[in-house]
Amino acid sequence: MTGEHAIECWLTDMDGVLVREHEALPGAAELLEQWRRKDLPYLVLTNNSIFTARDLSARLRNSGLVVPEDRIWTSALATATFLANQIDEEQGAGTCYVVGETGLTTALHEAGFIMTETDPDYVVVGETRNYSFEAITKAVRLINEGARFIVTNPDATGPSPEGVLPATGAIAALISKATGSEPYVVGKPNPMMFRSALNHLGAHSMQTAMIGDRMDTDIVAGMEAGMHTILVMSGVSSQASISRYPFRPNRIIDGVHELVEEGFVLED
Incomplete structure (x- = not known):
């Protein structure tokens, strides 16, 4: 892909991107509010299948983050959606x-x-x-x-x-x-989870960005699903670990605070 593409939809990982040990990371609340204010479709993704979306919404609220349950997509929901299509x-x-x-x-x-x-x-x-x-x-x-x-x-x-x-x-x-x-x-790094999230939102991969903190799950699956990928350094990745992979995210930032109040255009 070359040139610039307007980002019309966002997918983001939860741990290491929005929260760390139940504490909201800098800029997370502001970014979520920005998406809400601009009426941008988004989903918060997690491989955790223990909790329902309602449970996770409440847990995030306790961390100071407002994420409605219909904006949360778990590996359990992705699995149920996948299996329903198989029957x-x-x-x-x-x-x-x-x-x-x-x-x-x-x-x-x-x-x-x-x-x-x-x-x-x-x-x-x-x-x-x-x-x-x-x-x-x-x-x-x-x-x-x-x-x-x-x-x-x-x-x-x-x-x-x-x-x-x-x-x-x-x-x-x-x-x-x-x-x-x-x-x-079904879950990350299978791009199936991201495709089911896109289908849930009615979004297209070319206009969607994926924010994650792991090269081996978030970034590789986002790349394979055809999305723009943004790696944050607020989670498990380090500069040394990035160099071990044969692929690269479209962009590397320190944290989601860098996405607050900036334009929604990424360059390949």
Whole structure:
């Protein structure tokens, strides 16, 4: 792409971009208000499938950020949307066995799926702090019996005050090893999550920018989805880490405060 393109729509990651450890980052509140004032479509994206959009909206509000629930797009919502498009309408409601939390089960229910432990169409694994040997064993057996294996996101670990925790990707790897089946992973860095977000907004990738703090998820998926990409240095990336990747974002900034009150045009 060459020349200048007006940015008409924005997608942004949450952690490391808008918040860090539940504290709003500089410029985040102002940027969200700017988008609201200018009536620009946007979505806040997260690979976290534990919470519903309503839950996350409340958590962000506690951090001083006003993000309506219809402006939040989780890997659970992306997974439910993807699976709904896979079901043949003539066969009736799809069925799932879920290893996950309310954010995932709510999204699947709202997409028309029935939760069952008997001959489900899909085994869907998402984030949870309550993995059980019994649930994992059930998932393994159902996949061996023919259920299709879906994972909301590939993150192998997640943060906690005490240190890292095993996350969705780690549990999915355990199930894959036990079944010999690899899952289809919907969340970042699969550009499918970004395309579903664009479809949700009715937006086009050429007029959309993606703001993220990770080269290996936000930036590569945004690039593969055909969007302008903006890397912020307020999260996990460093100048040294950027050089390890064979691709580059369209723009690198210190934080979202640099986007407040500037024009909505990016140069390739």
